[in-house]
Amino acid sequence: MEQERLHPEATGELSNLLYDLCLAAKIISRQVRRAGLSDILGEMGTTNVQGELQQKLDVFANETVRHSVQHTGRICIMGSEEDENPVPVPPGKPAGKYVLLYDPLDGSANIDVNVSIGTIFSIHRRVSPKKTGPGTLADCLQRGRKQIAAGYILYGSSTMLVYTTGSGVHGFTLDPTIGEFLLSHPHIRTPEVGKYYSVNESHWDQWTPGVQRAVAAFKNGDGAGKGRVEAKNARYIGSLVADFHRNLMSGGVFLYPADTRSPQGKLRLLYEAAPLAFVVEQAGGLATDGGQPILDQTPTTLHQRTPLVIGSKADVNFATEVIGSS
Numbered sequence: 289m290e291q292e293r294l295h296p297e298a299t300g301e302l303s304n305l306l307y308d309l310c311l312a313a314k315i316i317s318r319q320v321r322r323a324g325l326s327d328i329l330g331e332m333g334t335t336n337v338q339g340e341l342q343q344k345l346d347v348f349a350n351e352t353v354r355h356s357v358q359h360t361g362r363i364c365i366m367g368s369e370e371d372e373n374p375v376p377v378p379p380g381k382p383a384g385k386y387v388l389l390y391d392p393l394d395g396s397a398n399i400d401v402n403v404s405i406g407t408i409f410s411i412h413r414r415v416s417p418k419k420t421g422p423g424t425l426a427d428c429l430q431r432g433r434k435q436i437a438a439g440y441i442l443y444g445s446s447t448m449l450v451y452t453t454g455s456g457v458h459g460f461t462l463d464p465t466i467g468e469f470l471l472s473h474p475h476i477r478t479p480e481v482g483k484y485y486s487v488n489e490s491h492w493d494q495w496t497p498g499v500q501r502a503v504a505a506f507k508n509g510d511g512a513g514k515g516r517v518e519a520k521n522a523r524y525i526g527s528l529v530a531d532f533h534r535n536l537m538s539g540g541v542f543l544y545p546a547d548t549r550s551p552q553g554k555l556r557l558l559y560e561a562a563p564l565a566f567v568v569e570q571a572g573g574l575a576t577d578g579g580q581p582i583l584d585q586t587p588t589t590l591h592q593r594t595p596l597v598i599g600s601k602a603d604v605n606f607a608t609e610v611i612g613s614s
């Protein structure tokens with residue numbers, strides 16, 4: 289509401305879309321909290337003891353987000369990690385001016401072992417010349433710099449919504465006793481230099497010499513004296529939202545570089561890297577693909593991958609310089 293008041297021309301539609309996402313987050317959170325109890329961890333298409341069709345949690349999350357937004361008249365098209373093609377609003381339903389891209393449940397390999405997971409979202413304005421009816425792929429393929437809102441929901445020791453609309457980053461914690469997200473972390477700023485480096489070092493042999501040099505410097509310090517890179521502590525969960533959130537709050541750098549097995553990196557540009565890049569820049573940090581800022585990349589496909597270096601500004605600048613010089 290405070291952010292909306294900064295824009296006297298605002299119609300309230302974006303706030304309502306964020307509310308729609310909060311509703312989805314509460315439903316997903318409830319289900320995640322019951323993950324070990326319900327039979328939800330089963331494979332798709334199998335039947336549980338009650339004879340109900342089991343759904344994997346990531347499929348459940350995908351449908352929950354879709355159902356929370358597609359009939360509201362606020363969006364014209366959605367793109368999700370779980371859907372091969374963009375999903376326009378159903379025929380006959382009102383289409384709005386926003387585009388939603390999302391990863392419904394990132395880190396899903398961690399669900400079965402009770403580790404934090406998250407939902408990531410990115411919101412653009414529609415750009416297709418037709419102002420009514422369903423949106424098009426072109427609406428989804430916009431540069432990150434054009435995002436008007438982005439954020440994530442972390443299902444961790446508490447459930448937290450962290451988002452930006454371009455006026456700073458704000459964190460809300462879900463109070464399960466009243467079912468509301470309460471503003472707990474206004475104006476989040478990330479430290480200029482981080483304490484942690486986060487990378488899957490088992491990929492060392494597949495990295496370029498530049499990536500190896502950058503990671504070695506984060507691990508050991510770079511030996512270049514005062515002010516360059518001090519040795520950091522390692523933290524890697526394998527759940528992007530959780531790794532990102534820890535580094536955002538405590539300072540750190542997360543790397544998922546390109547390697548010989550994934551020459552474009554593993555993570556997806558539109559609904560993983562770009563929204564987190566918007567958040568981190570708004571918090572005073574930085575995100576690059578090891579060369580260019582993530583927010584300046586031009587997407588050509590919905591599920592495009594990108595290398596990612598994200599976190600505290602000084603550390604991302606250092607890694608980008610070292611990777612680029614190899």
Ligand code: AFP
Pocket residue numbers: 393394395396397398488526527528529531554555
């Ligand atoms: P899953 O959703 O398949 O678990 O992948 C998670 C993820 O996309 C991201 O959340 C992690 O940061 C990254 O993959 C971990 O990948 P590695 O297992 O190769 O380190």
